Amino acid sequence: MKIGVVAARTGVAVHVLRHWEDEGVVVPDRTAAGHRDYTEEHVSRLRIVRSCQRVGLSLASIRLILHRDEAGRTEVIERHLQHVRNQKNELDAAEAFLTHVLTCRHDLMSRCDSCSAYAAG
Amino acid sequence: MKIGVVAARTGVAVHVLRHWEDEGVVVPDRTAAGHRDYTEEHVSRLRIVRSCQRVGLSLASIRLILHRDEAGRTEVIERHLQHVRNQKNELDAAEAFLTHVLTCRHDLMSRCDSCSAYAAG
DNA sequence: TCTTGACCTCAGGTCGACCTGAGGTTCTAG
DNA sequence: CTAGAACCTCAGGTCGACCTGAGGTCAAGA
Known part of the structure; x- marks a missing residue:
């Protein structure tokens, strides 16, 4: 799924999706051409990010919560x-x-x- | 009451008290020499500011809440x-x-x- | 009086979370 | 096969809420 489609579906602006990737919060796959490629799992996580933000969690904390392997x-x-x-x-x-x-x-x-x-x- | 005393009593750093004044949130009186002079009423309001901040209110909103005359x-x-x-x-x-x-x-x-x-x- | 600490202003820096624009590449409909 | 939309990176800007430092004034004890 392309970034524009994801933005439309989640209501998260394209540049914000890119920012969240830079921060390692939700990192999509890439197509051969280098375009971001999101799955349904990514979309789920994006919605969780927004919910967590609404209760005041920082992107850094959210990243931690979403990645079970982090110390x-x-x-x-x-x-x-x-x-x-x-x-x-x-x-x-x-x-x-x-x-x-x-x-x-x-x-x-x-x-x-x-x-x-x-x-x- | 001088700013240092207020900082000690409220746990709000001196530079933060000055910042809140700049933002018009809690504006103390001044002594003849230009030093900030806080009353108990100011101290009450400072504590309310912190409480409001804890639930996510901005200084701008808090200022509004504390000043009955604002539109x-x-x-x-x-x-x-x-x-x-x-x-x-x-x-x-x-x-x-x-x-x-x-x-x-x-x-x-x-x-x-x-x-x-x-x-x- | 003299020193030392608390006070003053003003300018500039930081941090998190975006936001904007420049300049360039890729995809897709006609 | 080409125009235009959508994508890409990278640099720099904004906003709120502080934070820090420079340079100077004021106050209280030895």
């Missing part, structure tokens, strides 16, 4: 798992705060209990 | 609220995926139901 993989994944779990709590707090500030009428956050609670982390 | 504030906050809610689902999916890949033995993700499910996500 330190387990540690990195466990670190990210921990981070993902913490993030849920962060998000709950942030949701409460954002909901609150929409209607908060205090001029000083330090005098508003809800705002102070969020500041206290 | 488009409500819309931006509601957009972020929506994003925060979506993020929780993303995190659940990511947690399941990361937990899975730790022990997944398939060479091809496209042939692994769990991996494919995440790619489809």
Whole structure:
């Protein structure tokens, strides 16, 4: 499958696909003429890259996750798992705060209990 | 309160505090000599900045959230609220995926139901 | 007073993740 | 067999959020 087709199917721009290859994240095969040649497996992985990016993983981490042979993989994944779990709590707090500030009428956050609670982390 | 004291209290480096001021996020008062002078209210806001950053908000967005008079504030906050809610689902999916890949033995993700499910996500 | 540390501004560098353009090759429809 | 689309590499630019260093001012103790 050619890069343009993959870009259309995944919604990932051509130059981004090339960038991800440069970073070793998803590396397609090549045709005799040197054109990138993607399989369905590559497409699967591309979608996983986007999903991982949405939760804040860097390309370097994603590369690690996608390549079972890389050193330190387990540690990195466990670190990210921990981070993902913490993030849920962060998000709950942030949701409460954002909901609150929409209607908060205090001029000083330090005098508003809800705002102070969020500041206290 | 001087910038060095604030840095020590909040764990935010001095140069970062100056950067946040440049970006209009938390702007301290000044002493007669031109030194930055922070109040407890500023410190509260600094902590809120860090919390917001942890859920991925940009300094520009945080500035908006902290300044009730800025135009488009409500819309931006509601957009972020929506994003925060979506993020929780993303995190659940990511947690399941990361937990899975730790022990997944398939060479091809496209042939692994769990991996494919995440790619489809 | 004098020193030393904390403060100031301003310019320029770094890093990750793209994005753009130049200049050249390959594929495909007519 | 040729035009134009799609592909290629490589160099350089952008953006957000810092980070570092130069060169100078201000403040508090010996």
